Amino acid sequence: MATVSLITDDDASADVLDVFNEIRAVRGTNYVNNFWRALAHDPALLRATWDRLKTVMAPGALNPMVKEMLYVAVSTVNGCEYCVHSHTAAAKAKGMTDEMYGELLAVIGMASQTNALATGLQVPVDEIFEV
Amino acid sequence: MATVSLITDDDASADVLDVFNEIRAVRGTNYVNNFWRALAHDPALLRATWDRLKTVMAPGALNPMVKEMLYVAVSTVNGCEYCVHSHTAAAKAKGMTDEMYGELLAVIGMASQTNALATGLQVPVDEIFEV
Amino acid sequence: MATVSLITDDDASADVLDVFNEIRAVRGTNYVNNFWRALAHDPALLRATWDRLKTVMAPGALNPMVKEMLYVAVSTVNGCEYCVHSHTAAAKAKGMTDEMYGELLAVIGMASQTNALATGLQVPVDEIFEV
Amino acid sequence: MATVSLITDDDASADVLDVFNEIRAVRGTNYVNNFWRALAHDPALLRATWDRLKTVMAPGALNPMVKEMLYVAVSTVNGCEYCVHSHTAAAKAKGMTDEMYGELLAVIGMASQTNALATGLQVPVDEIFEV
Amino acid sequence: MATVSLITDDDASADVLDVFNEIRAVRGTNYVNNFWRALAHDPALLRATWDRLKTVMAPGALNPMVKEMLYVAVSTVNGCEYCVHSHTAAAKAKGMTDEMYGELLAVIGMASQTNALATGLQVPVDEIFEV
Amino acid sequence: MATVSLITDDDASADVLDVFNEIRAVRGTNYVNNFWRALAHDPALLRATWDRLKTVMAPGALNPMVKEMLYVAVSTVNGCEYCVHSHTAAAKAKGMTDEMYGELLAVIGMASQTNALATGLQVPVDEIFEV
Numbered sequence: 001m002a003t004v005s006l007i008t009d010d011d012a013s014a015d016v017l018d019v020f021n022e023i024r025a026v027r028g029t030n031y032v033n034n035f036w037r038a039l040a041h042d043p044a045l046l047r048a049t050w051d052r053l054k055t056v057m058a059p060g061a062l063n064p065m066v067k068e069m070l071y072v073a074v075s076t077v078n079g080c081e082y083c084v085h086s087h088t089a090a091a092k093a094k095g096m097t098d099e100m101y102g103e104l105l106a107v108i109g110m111a112s113q114t115n116a117l118a119t120g121l122q123v124p125v126d127e128i129f130e131v
Numbered sequence: 132m133a134t135v136s137l138i139t140d141d142d143a144s145a146d147v148l149d150v151f152n153e154i155r156a157v158r159g160t161n162y163v164n165n166f167w168r169a170l171a172h173d174p175a176l177l178r179a180t181w182d183r184l185k186t187v188m189a190p191g192a193l194n195p196m197v198k199e200m201l202y203v204a205v206s207t208v209n210g211c212e213y214c215v216h217s218h219t220a221a222a223k224a225k226g227m228t229d230e231m232y233g234e235l236l237a238v239i240g241m242a243s244q245t246n247a248l249a250t251g252l253q254v255p256v257d258e259i260f261e262v
Numbered sequence: 263m264a265t266v267s268l269i270t271d272d273d274a275s276a277d278v279l280d281v282f283n284e285i286r287a288v289r290g291t292n293y294v295n296n297f298w299r300a301l302a303h304d305p306a307l308l309r310a311t312w313d314r315l316k317t318v319m320a321p322g323a324l325n326p327m328v329k330e331m332l333y334v335a336v337s338t339v340n341g342c343e344y345c346v347h348s349h350t351a352a353a354k355a356k357g358m359t360d361e362m363y364g365e366l367l368a369v370i371g372m373a374s375q376t377n378a379l380a381t382g383l384q385v386p387v388d389e390i391f392e393v
Numbered sequence: 394m395a396t397v398s399l400i401t402d403d404d405a406s407a408d409v410l411d412v413f414n415e416i417r418a419v420r421g422t423n424y425v426n427n428f429w430r431a432l433a434h435d436p437a438l439l440r441a442t443w444d445r446l447k448t449v450m451a452p453g454a455l456n457p458m459v460k461e462m463l464y465v466a467v468s469t470v471n472g473c474e475y476c477v478h479s480h481t482a483a484a485k486a487k488g489m490t491d492e493m494y495g496e497l498l499a500v501i502g503m504a505s506q507t508n509a510l511a512t513g514l515q516v517p518v519d520e521i522f523e524v
Numbered sequence: 525m526a527t528v529s530l531i532t533d534d535d536a537s538a539d540v541l542d543v544f545n546e547i548r549a550v551r552g553t554n555y556v557n558n559f560w561r562a563l564a565h566d567p568a569l570l571r572a573t574w575d576r577l578k579t580v581m582a583p584g585a586l587n588p589m590v591k592e593m594l595y596v597a598v599s600t601v602n603g604c605e606y607c608v609h610s611h612t613a614a615a616k617a618k619g620m621t622d623e624m625y626g627e628l629l630a631v632i633g634m635a636s637q638t639n640a641l642a643t644g645l646q647v648p649v650d651e652i653f654e655v
Numbered sequence: 656m657a658t659v660s661l662i663t664d665d666d667a668s669a670d671v672l673d674v675f676n677e678i679r680a681v682r683g684t685n686y687v688n689n690f691w692r693a694l695a696h697d698p699a700l701l702r703a704t705w706d707r708l709k710t711v712m713a714p715g716a717l718n719p720m721v722k723e724m725l726y727v728a729v730s731t732v733n734g735c736e737y738c739v740h741s742h743t744a745a746a747k748a749k750g751m752t753d754e755m756y757g758e759l760l761a762v763i764g765m766a767s768q769t770n771a772l773a774t775g776l777q778v779p780v781d782e783i784f785e786v
Binding site: 432477478481491494495498499502509 | 696697699700703704729737
Binding site: 527558562569573586598599603604607612626634637638641647648653 | 694
């Protein structure tokens with residue numbers, strides 16, 4: 001259960017409904033997922049979060065599938081159950097194959113392991129890595 | 132300072148030197164960075180870590196530059212100063228442009244923000260995200 | 263499910279029941295929440311944790327509502343589902359309005375974002391911030 | 394050292410200088426801290442981050458000092474050295490007394506401890522905490 | 525629900541079944557837990573993870589029970605619900621008494637608290653701790 | 656630099672000096688490390704933290720060396736540079752050999768890796784792990 005109720009379309013103010021409808025239009029689906037329905041309790045936070053997400057996740061120098069895989073990596077380390085599920089689904093929808101997914105998990109696991117070793121050993125940064 | 136001294140080539144056992152030389156060969160440089168020189172205090176751990184890293188980071192369904200960017204994302208969230216430096220340098224060496232780097236940072240920041248919001252709100256996972 | 267069973271009043275030793283009854287008296291409710299009932303498997307840990315919590319969360323230079331909001335912030339970043347729920351409920355009970363809650367979430371999200379950016383960029387601390 | 398050089402006013406593009414000058418105006422100081430000078434490598438990320446920060450940290454239902462203390466709490470748990478320093482300085486500048494600072498640290502420490510205990514015990518959320 | 529289905533023995537390829545059977549032999553039980561059944565979607569990742577785990581957790585200078593307690597400590601701080609459950613069960617199976625478990629939790633809680641205090645205060649490392 | 660100055664014996668109040676002297680007596684050394692000198696800005700927090708630490712780290716069902724290794728594990732995952740250094744030194748002083756240290760690091764690395772994999776895959780907890 002969320003700490004707040006989920007706002008349905010019927011409960012939504014005009015400002016909230018505007019964001020819900022933009023989400024529908026950008027994603028080409030009628031479904032608005034729970035994250036936005038919870039966030040809708042604060043319409044200004046909903047609007048700011050959606051506007052920024054839309055910009056950040058748009059195609060750019062990195063393609064949307066790679067961005068979703070990065071999102072999965074961050075969400076995994078932050079231990080966000082909701083975000084792991086939603087962005088793994090999004091990455092798959094944008095073309096992530098089973099083989100890519102296996103490699104994504106392998107890199108996340110490897111990095112988490114060497115992060116722990118480098119921190120445990122307090123390894124000093126090599127000068128050649130400095131700008 | 133590390134919690135252990137850094138093993139130089141002169142101090143290295145034959146087993147350790149074998150790993151150092153493989154690192155040199157695979158990376159095409161004579162430089163062996165501090166992480167491996169600290170880890171060399173435990174030759175078995177050094178060998179296992181290097182063997183696995185070499186496999187995980189090799190070209191596959193994901194290209195090495197994307198893998199390095201994923202590594203930067205994980206290292207940032209884990210707060211590993213050493214790994215942020217070493218893998219940002221590696222990503223740049225493998226072709227990450229300034230524009231890609233800006234987008235990488237933007238995704239890491241965005242994901243960290245919505246991870247916190249989803250966890251703070253304890254948003255329940257939508258059924259459509261379940262397998 | 264917890265890794266231990268939850269200790270009911272009927273199962274509780276005299277030492278454990280003393281703590282349960284203090285919790286009831288301080289909070290003005292007959293309800294003792296699951297955290298204490300799980301911790302009760304180790305009466306000394308239960309006593310030490312409750313004694314310290316009671317002191318730390320008492321009114322002081324900061325009021326109890328602000329302390330609960332700080333608790334929510336820490337619990338969110340640590341990813342503690344139980345604590346997010348219990349301390350969000352406590353903050354509301356101590357006067358946190360919907361508007362305050364929205365601002366609390368916005369600050370947690372913003373801080374998590376710039377924390378990630380500062381760590382990803384490894385920004386050096388300005389001298390003016392040093393004591 | 395940062396992973397990028399710090400942009401001075403002389404190096405700054407017009408867009409970047411606009412943000413630097415807004416920071417100066419809002420904060421009533423000529424000093425622009427390193428975080429913004431590092432972020433300036435990506436002018437769009439700089440602009441978006443500053444615009445959002447300015448809004449989130451403005452006086453609202455919570456006063457700016459409380460917001461800075463929340464920022465310190467989040468930054469501490471995320472292990473962001475830079476942010477701990479900059480926001481502790483900001484909280485002091487906005488009125489945090491030594492006594493408040495001691496209580497802030499005590500709450501952060503207490504919450505981190507019980508977060509660990511609740512997660513280690515996997516305590517189930519009480520129904521009364523559910524919305 | 526996992527992000528992938530759990531591979532049963534009937535669905536398993538020969539490579540996967542080999543790992544499952546090694547797990548059974550090493551642990552002296554017919555039961556293969558969900559972690560391995562999820563990981564089995566990537567047979568190479570399954571094989572590499574199992575081979576390494578088997579080596580790391582074998583008796584050595586530290587006994588297996590102590591290793592499991594260390595695993596619980598790491599899993600708790602990383603907020604891994606699955607791993608907290610599986611390794612707490614493993615530690616108990618290898619001899620962890622109720623008293624040891626209470627002390628394990630007390631140390632995890634204490635360390636999390638002083639970690640937060642040392643990071644919040646940004647305490648500089650004493651020279652006597654340096655190698 | 657810490658966010659506060661370090662309290663010397665000359666600057667210390669009688670209450671603070673009492674704690675410093677207890678630390679000296681319990682540890683059998685005249686040296687009081689920086690953590691306590693920073694914490695001394697809040698005498699009540701100093702006293703409460705020391706009293707609890709002294710109890711938690713005393714010999715019990717687990718020996719002090721094992722407790723220090725658990726402390727290193729927690730501190731590593733929490734990314735606390737100060738605590739990694741101080742508790743690695745303490746573990747060595749209490750008998751941790753090089754071989755034990757290598758195994759400690761290997762377990763921390765392994766656990767961090769499988770924590771990430773289990774969270775990334777969102778593996779459901781097996782019923783047999785439930786109490």
